[in-house]
Structures are given as structure tokens and as C-alpha cells.
Amino acid sequence: MTLQTKADKLLKPTNTEPLRIGTRGSSLALAQAHELRARLMAAHDLSEDCFAIDVISTAGDRIQDRALNELGGKGLFTEEIEERLLSGDLDMAVHSSKDMPTVLPDGLELSTILPREDPTDAFLSHKAKSLEDLPLGAVVGSASLRRQAMIKRLRPDLKLVNLRGNIETRIRKLADGVVDATLLAAAGLNRVGLSHHITTRLSIDNFLPAAGQGAVCVEVCSNAAAIKWFLAPIHHRETGLCLLAERAFLRELDGSCRTPIAAFAMIEDDVIAFRGLVLSTDGQESYEVTRKLAAPDETTAADLGTEAGKAIRDQAGDEFLSAIVSSLLVLETR
Numbered sequence: 001m002t003l004q005t006k007a008d009k010l011l012k013p014t015n016t017e018p019l020r021i022g023t024r025g026s027s028l029a030l031a032q033a034h035e036l037r038a039r040l041m042a043a044h045d046l047s048e049d050c051f052a053i054d055v056i057s058t059a060g061d062r063i064q065d066r067a068l069n070e071l072g073g074k075g076l077f078t079e080e081i082e083e084r085l086l087s088g089d090l091d092m093a094v095h096s097s098k099d100m101p102t103v104l105p106d107g108l109e110l111s112t113i114l115p116r117e118d119p120t121d122a123f124l125s126h127k128a129k130s131l132e133d134l135p136l137g138a139v140v141g142s143a144s145l146r147r148q149a150m151i152k153r154l155r156p157d158l159k160l161v162n163l164r165g166n167i168e169t170r171i172r173k174l175a176d177g178v179v180d181a182t183l184l185a186a187a188g189l190n191r192v193g194l195s196h197h198i199t200t201r202l203s204i205d206n207f208l209p210a211a212g213q214g215a216v217c218v219e220v221c222s223n224a225a226a227i228k229w230f231l232a233p234i235h236h237r238e239t240g241l242c243l244l245a246e247r248a249f250l251r252e253l254d255g256s257c258r259t260p261i262a263a264f265a266m267i268e269d270d271v272i273a274f275r276g277l278v279l280s281t282d283g284q285e286s287y288e289v290t291r292k293l294a295a296p297d298e299t300t301a302a303d304l305g306t307e308a309g310k311a312i313r314d315q316a317g318d319e320f321l322s323a324i325v326s327s328l329l330v331l332e333t334r
Helices: 003-010 027-044 079-087 145-154 167-175 186-191 225-234 237-252 298-332
Strands: 019-023 051-055 092-096 108-113 121-125 139-141 159-161 181-185 216-221 261-268 271-279 286-294
Touching: 019 027, 019 079, 027 051, 027 092, 027 167, 027 186, 027 216, 027 225, 079 092, 079 108, 079 216, 108 225, 108 237, 121 167, 121 186, 139 167, 145 159, 145 261, 145 271, 167 181, 181 186, 216 225, 237 261, 237 271, 237 298, 261 298, 271 298, 286 298
Parallel strands: 019 051, 019 092, 139 159, 139 181
Antiparallel strands: 092 216, 108 216, 121 181, 261 271, 271 286
16 A cells, blocks of 8 residues: 555554554643644545544553552553554654653654643742741652752752642642652643643743643654654654754663653744753762754754763863762662
8 A cells, every 4th residue: 555545544444443542541641642643634635433532441541559660660551552553543642851761663653743831840838838838847749859859959849759640639638748848840730721720830940841841742653654644744844853852862861760860842933942950869960961052953952952962071070970870779679
């Protein structure tokens, strides 16, 4: 079957043979899947029943009583979905970009990136207006090593506890007094209509987000030329270039849920500005890099992130980076 024949078939899906979108089952994951579907419907003038959204349970969803770094990292939220992609059960899968491992399984790729939402971290509390206003020794819940390290850097007196679960679960635990405050991605709260719970948004200048935060990506089989053609009209080039830089930075530093790393890129007037940060787990030691590049393309944006990662490695040294992982491995055995 030629690419044109496959493309023609894609433009005529039916409710008995719909295009299958794989996703996790949280309210946020479903909101992202619905956004993908809506953009494809508009781009190709298709009806909703031309698509089927398949909800897939992942290990990261099922295991909620341990920190992510104890379980193996980001792949916990993607492995089962990727198996379905590779088997042909799905045509595409939609993910939060920050959940994606830097190295994908053979045969898979991120073909499409949707426009980025608010990339900031949101502070939620019923007891204070900001991190700075929390009382001495207040309890802050977060499962993110990056957020924990950055909180410790700003407020070493605060007590950090692991707080996992979907958005609604964490908001409920906050309301029940399990913690005095928590941090969530503003983009997620916006997407599920819960932004009214935000006490304040943290400035990117002081609280750098995770690589990919606020961006939604679509994963497909590398040989699925017709599917990639079908998705192409909804790809957001600027967000895609920024994500390439951020993920290349992570990849150079072997970044995962085991490492407190932050990265953020933005494009203005055709200039990409990148900032990356690596912290010790207690937040007291950190290394930062900034880079700018005019007229980026896919190759130069990725090269920018890689070069920034190498600059951090030169500053911090492999000993510092190895010590971060070693300290976490010690913590996991306690």
C-alpha cells in the first residue's frame, strides 16, 4: 500500500475502524487525549466517532506508595502504552512530555508536539500565600526530586514528604491537612479546570521547571509514515524545537526521575533562549547554564541542549553527578 493510499484511508476512518489513541486514565491524561483528538478533527474535518481513546493502566499509575526514583523512573508511565504501539494495537499515544524517558524504545519516536501550556510550577496552600510565607518547619508534599531540591534550596527548614497520586488526589490530601502545601504543574491544573486551586505561580526566574513541562507529545511507530503525515498539520514547531533542546540536555546528563534537573527553552523573535540547572538532592549545591541561538532548526536546537549539558558536566564534574545518583540509591535502601 502506497503512502498516498494509506493517507487516503486515514482521512476516511469510521466508527467501526477508528484511529486509536492510547493514553493513561487520569483526568489530565484524558484531557490531553481529548485535545489531541479535537485538533485532529479540526485539521482533517473529521467527526469524534472517527477516533477511539484507549485507556491503558501503567505501573506508575498502579504503584502509589513509593517515590518514582525508587521504582525506576519515567518509563513507568509509558512502558505498557509503548508495548501496545509496537504491537499495532494503537495508531498513536499521547503523553505529558516531562514523563517521557530521554531514550525511547527502538521503533518509536515523538512525531508531534502540541502548543505548550503554562510551563510554571504552581504553589498550593491553605496556610500561606507563597513558599516564603510558610511557617518554620511546615510540611510540603512533592514526589518530584527537582521540586524537592529547589524547595530545600529556598527553604531548608521545611519538611519534605513524598506525595503521589493524580491531581485530584493531591488536592484532596492538601485539603485534609496531610501536608501544608504542595507544588503542581500549572499546565495540568489549567487543562483539567482546577486552576482556581492555585495560590500563586512560581516565577521561572527563581523556580525553573522540568524539561518538557506544559508540553504534550504524540508518540508513534517510526515506520508509520501515513500516521506521521496525518499528524503533521497539528505539530507546533516552536514548542517542538524547545523540547528538542530540553530533552537533549537531559539526555547528555542521563537525566531521569533519579536526578534533580531543570531545563526550559523559549523562542522569541526567532531566537531560542535555553536555561538548564542541576542541583544536589539537598539543594545546597547547583550548577546552571544559559545559551542563546538565532534561527534554530531541529538539528541546531538539539545541539544547543547537548552543548549546554556538556557545559554543566564540565562545571560540576562527573563526580558530582555520580554522587547525586549514589545518594539516592542509599536513600532507597533505608
